[in-house]
Amino acid sequence: MSLGPITAKRAIKRAAGWAAVLTSPWVSRPDRPRACILMYHRVAALDFVDPRLDDWNVPPPVFAEHVAALAEFAECVPLAQLPARLRASGPGERPLVCITFDDGYANFVDAALPVLSRHRVPAACFVVTSCVASEEPMPFDRWAQRQRQPAAEPAAPYTKRGRDVFLASTCAMCHAVSGTTASARKAPDLTHLASRSTLAAGTLPNKPENLARWIEDPQRYKPGVNMPPHALPQQDAQALVAWLGTLQ
Ligand code: HEC
DSSP: OOOOHHHHHHHHHHHHHHHHHHHHHHHSOTTSOOEEEEEEOBOOOTTTSOTTTOTTBOOHHHHHHHHHHHHHHSEEOOGGGHHHHHHHOOTTSOOEEEEEEEEOOHHIIIIIHHHHHHTTOOOEEEEOGGGTTOOSOOHHHHHHHHHHSOOOOOSSHHHHHHHHHHHHSTHHHHOBOBTBSOBOOSSOOOTTGGGOSEETTTTEEOOHHHHHHHHHOHHHHSTTOSOOOOOOOHHHHHHHHHHHTTOO
């Protein structure tokens, strides 16, 4: 079975969570009060985000369940009061919990705050002040939005030729470029190759001459890499590099 990166990340997080719970009786002193700081980002409906890419979103009904359970089984305290409460709290008391939100998305006000108020649960919200009152998406979201766009149709015959070389040669057996018929998942997705600063995970600066060298003989730059050398006719190779250079 092959796991996507998000699925694998979730599986690792879940395993780490269970390991922490199972080992806690041995690694933490039972006579010490304990606290947990929960870090949320987004509380948004699933049609707003792509759950395959965005694994830090919690849908509003799930968030409401979290808060209801915390209000019943834990003592939710304001973040600023946590150190004093930890010192004052004795063994056997309900676990202390702080709820925090990073980034200050508008859905903190729309979706999270009503639930928190209903249960009288305090929370700290860390706001990115440079984005207050801005209609622009946050820098990371802008980047993620761009990454989800398919490759643009080649604008010139030369770059169109480059794309045709890519689709007709072995490249499409391993790589995907969304918006084309290349959809293989054996190697990095090249849809936004030109927006990366390096090639092959930092091996070479992403420049046309390095791209050409990489395609010709990747083993020379990364011994053992699972990409074969390609001896393409020179004009095809140049057109291919030109098209790859347009994949912003
Ligand atoms: C047998 C599979 C395979 C084929 C065929 C193949 N590649 Fe690759 N390619 C890879 C792998 C694996 C990597 C990842 C190298 C690494 O970073 O370790 C890679 C990396 C790359 C990179 C760097 C990507 C990045 O994110 O930095 C480019 C560009 C690239 N290949 C272009 C091509 C082109 C163009 C062709 C066709 C002429 C091609 N590849 C054919 C497997 C393949």
